[in-house]
Amino acid sequence: MASITIQSITKTFGTVPVLHDIDLSIADGEFVVLVGPSGCGKSTLLRMIAGLEDITGGEIRIDGRRINEVAPKDRDIAMVFQSYALYPHMTVADNMSYSLKLRKTARERIAEAVGAAAGKLGLDPLLERRPKALSGGQRQRVAMGRAIVRHPKAFLFDEPLSNLDARLREQMRAEIKRLHKAIGATSVYVTHDQIEAMTLADRIVAMHGGIIQQVGNPLDLYDRPANLFVAGFIGSPAMNFVDGHCRSGAIETDDGSRIAVPGGIDLAEGQAVTVGIRPEHVRIVAGSGAGSYTARVDLVEPTGFGTIVHVRLLGQDLKIYTLERGAAEVGEPLHIALDGDRLHVFDRETTNRIG
């Protein structure tokens, strides 16, 4: 187990810059998730930690030791690939013991380590099979088994659940979390799925365009997104954004509606802002009153647990997430209210959070 320090890392492919001045330190035993849309540089950063990509500029340290020039095999890390990358001509047991064999570990020690890992992952009955004869979930487990037999300093996960179906992904997600609790090893996990990021991470690193947008624990990112990108990326259904200007102490939206400025926020007269409203923070109220709005229901999407209601309001398609069934009918008018303390206000020019 180890800490990982990433200092002003940059990366260019040819002349194309993909990572800009990344700084991040990961504590011993921490589970950090790098999350962002495809092409944001998260996988590149992970592969640089693994040693599979050259470092253009900056420095990566594992346990204080600079590893820029260290070969992947000498970094004492283990990686789980999206495609699992199991050796197809080896049995499960051989796949898991391959790295130990290459390190000339004693035969009994190998058997012991493989046995222990297989026990943890429920792979005992599959040890003599080849990857071809395994299901997707079992292959995923073998890939994790291959990583844990070595007791590496850090685990690197590169979108390990992306090739699984939704149900299995949920199950494996819980299993990875349980495994991390049991082993307690430093882990860096790359995903584009914000639910995986929220559920697994001790700390989330949200990335976009090769730049770290925000680092924080999952609920921080949800409650206080640092900018429009994080606000839009974290949370499902995604946050509603309403553009407006500050006019005489309130935010006037482009269609002329007014939203009260939440407490603790100072806005200059005429400042261009974007108000972020999470669908789950829009309340449906019984009748029209002070501060409430009335809108016609456009579309109703029941998800089983809750319902997503689309209304035409504030000049755009506003989504509402409600747990009440039958609260809205298409074409019927709906009265709604916004939670003042739960509004997010962003400067439209810098896209950064205000307040």
Next chain:
Amino acid sequence: MTFYPAAAPPDGDRRTAKQKIAAYLEPWLYSAPVLILIVAIMLVPLALGISYAFRDIRLLNPFSGAFVGLKHFRELAGDGAFRGALVNTLWWTFSSVILQFLFGLILALLLNRPFRGRALAQALCFLPWAVPSFLSGLDWAWMFNPVVGPIPHWLYALGILSEPSNILSDPETAMWGPIVANVWWGIPFFAITMLAALQAIPKDLYEAAEIDGAGPIERFRSITVPFLAPTMAISILLRTVWIANFADLIIVMTNGGPADRTQIVASYIFTQAFRRLDFGYASAIALVLLVLLLAYSMLIVVLRQTMLTRH
């Protein structure tokens, strides 16, 4: 036991004899067009060719054509030139295949890694394949000729030859001439097939192995070789049969000489048929070669099957 009325009615089959014959012939009639084609195009010429082996067919003798039984084969058993050709065939085939394979594999490995101008290099490397075999035979024969070609002078300068002579006219070294030409000509075949197989190996595996601690040689041994093995087996099998039958370069470069030292079975057949015009004897030799190659193919197919089932 259950009886199905359609299959075996207990009170006997009531269909007429004509109906029974029609029912029996029906599947054969449907497949007749294909069967006739196969018989006409493949089996008839094969049978004719085989029948020549048991007949006395000499173009220069208008009275030949009679059935002679196993006479050709008895002759063949005592034919020293044929035995020499068999040994030469082994030598020619295996050294050509092994060298083509090794150089083809190395070329494929080199072309598999990205570098500037790779597309051009690939096109150039595959060029020999497009050269007609007779032309490349002539080319190489000239290159080995000390009067017009540079190779004898190079070999002399390197101290391999004691004088810049033509290796094709020395019985001790003559076989190397066609082998070199054949290797040059055949490398692209292995390079193309191996490159295609190499490109089908997922890159992740190499990365996983690198992290697992495998060096370049270990990665080659534990990932590249197992992935390439089926392709290697089938392409080596194909090439072996092909080269054993491939007389073009030898006919053009040495014509089997000097002193029959480059005579392989295929070129011997050619010599018997088209120089001595003894088609009967040539067919007998061809039949022996066919049997040998069939036996070899069976061996390889069985080997490949056991290899595949083991994995």
